[in-house]
Amino acid sequence: MWEAEVGNASWIVRKTLKAKQYLQAAGLQEQDLMQMDTFSINKIYMQLRGSFPKVPWRKVVCNNYGSAKWIFILRLIICGRILTRDRLVKWGITKDTSCPLCNTGVESVEHLFFSCVISANIWSRILAWQGIKRITGSWCQELAWALQSYKGNSATAEVYRMCLAGTTYYIWQERNARVFQKKQRSVDSIVKQIVQDVHCRGIVSAKLNRKLDSMNFYP
Template identity: 35%
Template sequence: MFMLLTQLSGTCIIVVFPTKTAWEAIRTKGPIVPWHKAIWFPRSVPRWAIILWIALLGRLSTKDRLLAWGVTSDDVCTLCGADHESHDHLFFGCQYASRIWSHFFHLNGVNRHGLKLRDEEAWIVQHSGGSSMKNTIYKLSLAAVVYNIWRERNGRIFKG
């Protein structure tokens, strides 16, 4: 709850309204993405979910974006050093990430390889529905993989 104090003609007025009302008034509403339930669910880990959400939106500060903003002149992938670092490459095309995804898919009984970001979104929607223990483990694993790839990438850049 928020409380707003105003003073009119020497009279103090207290206005009480729910936090949700304030949030709805100030936020910019966008379309609901079909994969939101694969990220935000009762047992999700907030820090993992936030990074996964931003990655699926393509808004993490990968080197291709930093290069476009003029922040860096280097766009080589920090994890493999073999290609330009973009969301697609970092999370799905990089040799380092590919090994992690292969292990992740194997542990979850999935017989396939990682695709491009947009293809992964469709696969996530199709295979992460429901609240069974298997689906919960899959969704948690997915968020953990993306979070830890991003964390490893940042660790190599900022901590050497």
């Protein structure tokens, strides 16, 4: 019993000393704490964390109902980290620069998303599914479009961001399937997969569900 109490006391002392270290790291001294009327954990956390510049694309990536793997690929594309053949050639990993989807263009982020005739076809059909009638642009234009016109919390904006993430993911997956497994799916099949997955993921939100109820067809 006595040993347990001593053990608890030493645990509390260790925790207190540790907390003191954290507070000092946040620039707070014991005297500052004693003079505080209210104590904000959030404020201290922000001081400990430091400040970081906000990247403009965070709203497309962070507020996205797409799956974790969709968001991961979208983030790689936005950051220019996806391993397209134009990058692999520079590293001497391959000499083949051709796009596995159309076999004519040079595979790069700009080509795959969505200058390529195959990926442009997929994205334009996903746009049409959302009732958007416009010609697909380059990746820079598409990203800028998403950031400017679909940054809010409306169901339309949230479905759009999810569609962008899902489409980029399935285009990248199709590219990998053709390169590594020598398997090929049709544009129809990929579009259907994106539509079905967006519907499935929209189930978690009543707002998205209502929006997707009006999109119960394949483009």
